[in-house]
């Protein structure tokens with residue numbers, strides 16, 4: 682699950698309740714104080730790897746279901762079953778809404794179809810040939826969290842949509858590769874942004890990645906683009922840092938809006954967008970992806 686870039690998690694305050702304390706949210710705000718980053722020990726990263734492996738197993742399950750006729754509710758049930766079988770706690774179910782008066786998130790996965798960017802709610806509409814669906818999920822296992830997302834094609838998709846999927850996946854991959862040689866996240870974010878732009882596509886800026894550990898959303902916020910605030914409070918890529926990296930890329934515009942359900946985020950031009958995410962730990966040997974099936 683991506684973090685709204687206006688929200689800063691603070692020790693002792695659940696991410697979203699800290700927002701609910703504000704009388705009114707007038708627009709996106711950047712985190713303006715230095716992030717409170719909790720570095721993880723090798724043992725803790727090992728525990729996060731187990732949570733991450735289970736998330737990968739759950740996503741692998743839906744990858745094999747991705748055919749015309751399947752519903753996102755079916756995918757939600759399949760992933761819920763994987764977590765239940767391993768005594769893992771789903772992280773999204775019951776997550777409080779950032780929109781005042783809206784219900785908590787009602788499912789184990791976010792399923793965002795076509796123009797939906799993130800935080801879509803699973804439903805019983807059968808997916809059709811040519812749709813794309815972003816499936817995002819996370820769990821807590823033995824006290825540690827994993828978070829990952831993949832966008833799947835349903836059958837054959839249009840060439841521009843296939844390019845969107847390829848570019849978004851490659852944006853995540855190039856970020857992970859760059860983490861082995863870059864010293865600061867701003868360098869990685871700049872590479873991600875430049876690559877997306879070079880392909881004629883748009884980085885969604887309203888939502889960002891995040892630190893992750895014993896909570897799903899920890900400091901720092903991890904934007905997929907460069908900003909003056911990121912330059913001011915840059916993130917040093919040092920051993921023990923664990924980030925959920927999640928580029929969201931759109932075909933026609935970076936502008937998004939949240940629907941009346943308080944959750945689903947869609948592009949303002951209602952053209953498709955894609956989203957890929959991995960939980961990645963910095964180790965002395967370099968970046969290590971924790972949300973893969975195999976090492």
Ligand code: MG
Nearest residue numbers: 682817828829
């Ligand atoms: Mg996620």
Ligand code: MG
Nearest residue numbers: 682683828925
């Ligand atoms: Mg996330």
